[in-house]
Amino acid sequence: MDRWLRMAPPWALAAGLAIASATLAMASAPRRPAPPRRAEAPVDFNRDVRPILSANCFPCHGPDAEARQAGLRLDRREEATRARPTGRAIVPGKPEQSRVYVRITAANPARRMPPAGSGHALTPRDVEVLRRWIAQGAPYAEHWAFVPPKRPPLPRVRTRGWVRHPIDAFVLARLEQAGMRPAPEADRYTLIRRVSLDLTGLPPTPEEVEAFVRDRRPDAYERVVDRLLASPHFGERWARMWLDLARYADSAGLGSDPLRPNLWPYRDWVIAAFNRNLPYDQFTIEQIAGDLLPNPTEEQLVATAFHRNTMTNTEGGTDDEEWRVAAVKDRVATTMQVWMGLTFGCAQCHSHKYDPISQREYYQVFAIFNQTEDHDQPDERPTLPLLKPEQRARQEQLRAEIAELERRIAAGEMGLTAQLEQRKKELAEIKPVPLPIMRELPAEKQRPTHVLVKGNFLVKGEAVAPAVPAAFHPLPPGAPRNRLGLARWLVSRDNPLTARVAVNRFWAQLFGTGLVETEEDFGTQGTLPTHPELLDWLAVEFMEPSPGSWVRRPWDVKGLLKTIVMSATYRQSSRITAEHLAKDPRNRLLGRYPRRRLDAEGVRDQALALSGLLSRKIGGPSVFPPQPEGLWRAAFNGQRTWPTSTGEDRYRRGIYTFWRRTVTYQSMETFDG
Structure with missing residues (x-):
């Protein structure tokens, strides 16, 4: 300092003395108290933290013990916070002492997590969320979808006059929170076309439109809804949705994709089930285990063809047991995904990397489906002889x-x-249709079930008994450990997923996107619901209707659909405003009715209806409407002739078109059929 003073020019010395004087003056002046630090917004584990951990950390530090690195598990709080030789991964309240935070903020790329070669990287926002979460005590919460739904209270809203139904209160509360207003109601021409296409898949006739437009009774719209719900075409429209989930087709798939012209009675059963409003719980039980009911009816046996939609491989040289096992795996994955929205099939080769499903538990459920008679035979036995x-x-x-x-x-x-x-x-000469059905093996012929190492049917691990995953509720008291017990477990009030997944599917059919956008994944990798309270309200209402509800009895599908289409939310105009486009471009807050395109079958049905050609005949064998020659080809040994239908069968609805897995009907494939 002395040296600097000796060498400094006079102006610098003067400036230094001035600065020193100011500094002394500031030091002697009384200090003002620092402004209070603004409290950090609370972090929600399911909304904010779990998506980060699930996407970036769980593959190496999650449920799969075989893939787990460094013995560290971050999906459970007791594991993440326990003492370790290298220090606690998470020290609640102290981010800087938490090894997780130290590693995700490491300056050295070789030390930073996730590793550079993992394909994962945290954004600065992700890091800040994790810091705040640890600072707030690192609270964990069970995954929202694995907690049984409870009926939430209705939210308070300012624009009460818009609310026609509890659905509207939940939607409006989110809109008001975002500073938005709902769109006005659609005009009557739009409304009858919308609800007609949604409930029956067919456009209204000009006479029906004019009658509704001129009907000034206060319940005019409800009368239209009730008429459409009672229409025999209601079942055709909603069966389309279900047949996709059931992987229905008129061929067996694989190799030569041989034709399966004997499965259409199942398709007709689904149409009839929707038309007679079979409760969803019974709809479930009959398809999974109708043959195991006491004295099953012919219809209940037909329903079990749901799980005979699996593909078979009758090519010479194939192993029947390999393809029988493949069919059982398909039944396990399909059942758990259709009813519970779980990617259960991910656990067939190793424990699930994100959800609490071990490989052992996968094969315990496999054991439930492993006792049926079918075993990849060309005649598809067992079959049920059915007469048209x-x-x-x-x-x-x-x-x-x-x-x-x-x-x-x-x-x-x-x-x-x-x-x-x-x-x-x-x-x-009257030959019945041999419908493939499910039939259980007698007790003395039941198969042992083993964990299949890496999913290989030839490499058997430990033996397992039938059971359901431990992360969920147990089987109902007295339920058998077979398909019937599993079906009752699926529709138990204790099941946290079945009702949520079902109402979300129906909602998606009406609004284009579900409240949970990932309809097939309600696990930790799925998207969060945009309106979680609304989803839970609908799920509980579906299972336990409130007094005066349009849902007249538990699991009432028509009642649920009426509840949704009667709401002000459903009746909104699709007009887009600049405000809506700026604040909610994807319309996830439902400030307007979404614009949706028709599906492939709908395009065909509407064209036939408007041209006056449509045959309104219900049910029967699949038909072969006209298409250009030379399109129907098989890889080898397969049928190549498209026998074009005649008469009214040329103009049947799309749901009745013969559907071959490898060569679909081309005009509908053009529209993603």
Whole structure:
């Protein structure tokens, strides 16, 4: 300092003295208290933290023990906070002492987590969220979808006059929170077209439109909704959705993709089930385990064809057991994804990397489906012989005629033998449709089940018994450990997912996107619901209707759909305003009705309806509408002839079009059918 003073020019010395004087003056002046630090907003684990950990950390530090690195598990608080030789991964309240925070903020790329070669990277926002979370005590919470839903209270809203239904209160509360207003109601021309297409898949006739527009009764719209729900075409529209989930097709897939022209009775069962409003819990039980019900009816046996939609491989040289096992795996994955929205199939080769499903638990559920008679045979046995309605009527008529002829011959009348033989021959020629169904093996032939190492059917690990995943509720009291017990477990009030997944699917069909956008994944990798309270309210209302509800009984599908389409939310205009576009470009807050395109079957159905060509015949074998020649080809050994239908079958609804897995009907494929 002395040296600097000796060398400094006079102006610098003066400036230094001035600065020193100011500094002394500031030091001697009384200090003002620092402004209070603004409290940090609380971090929500499920909303803010779990998505970061699940996407970036759980693959190496999650449920899968075999893939876990350094013995560190971050999906459980007791594991993440326990003492370790290198220090606690998370020290609640102290980010700087938490090894996780130290590693994600390391300056050295070789020390930073996630590793550079992992394909994962945290954003500055992610790091800040994790810091705040640890500072706030690192609270964990069970994944929202794994907690059974409870009926939430209705939120308070300012614009009460807009609310027609509890649905609207939840939607409006989010809009008001975002500083937005809902769109006005759509005009009547738009509204009847919308609800007609949504409930029946067909446009309204000009007469129906004019009748609704001129109807000034206060319940005019509700009358339209009730008429559409009662229409036989309601079942055709909603069966389309379900048949996709059921992986329905008129062929067996793989290799030569042989035709399966005997599965259409299942399709007709689904249509009829929706039309007669079969409760969703019974709809579930009959498809998964109708054959295990006491004294099952023919219809309940038909319902089990849901799980005979699996592909088979009858190519020469294939191993029947390999493809039988593949079918069982398909049934496990499909059941858990369709009803619970879980990516359960991820656990067939190793424990699930994100959700609490071990590989052992996967094969415990596999054991439930492992006891059926089918085993990849060309004749697809076991089958149920079914007569078409016209066959049944003709069969009864022929039997009556045969009985009458035999009576007359016994009475001594001559010249009737030829007629009798002709009737018997015709009766013998009536061949039933052999519908593939599910049938359980007898107790003495039940198969042992093992964990399949890396999913390989040839490499068997430990033996396992039938059970459900431990992370969820147990089987209902007294439920058997078979498909019937599993079906009842799925529709138990204790199941946290089934009702949520179902109402989300129905919502998505009406609004284009579900309240949970990932309809097939309600696990930790799925998206969060945009309106979690609304989702839970709908799920509880579906299972336990409130007094005066349009949901007349538990699991009432038509009642649920009426509840949604009667809401002010559904009736909004699709007009887009600058405000909506700026604040909610994807319309996730539902400030307007979404613009949606027709699906492939809808394009066909509407064209036929508006042209006057549409056949409104319900059910029956799949049909072959006209298409250009040369399109129907198989890789090898497969049927190549498209037998174009004649008469009204040329103009049937899209749901009845013959659907081959490898060569779909081209005009519908153009529209993503």
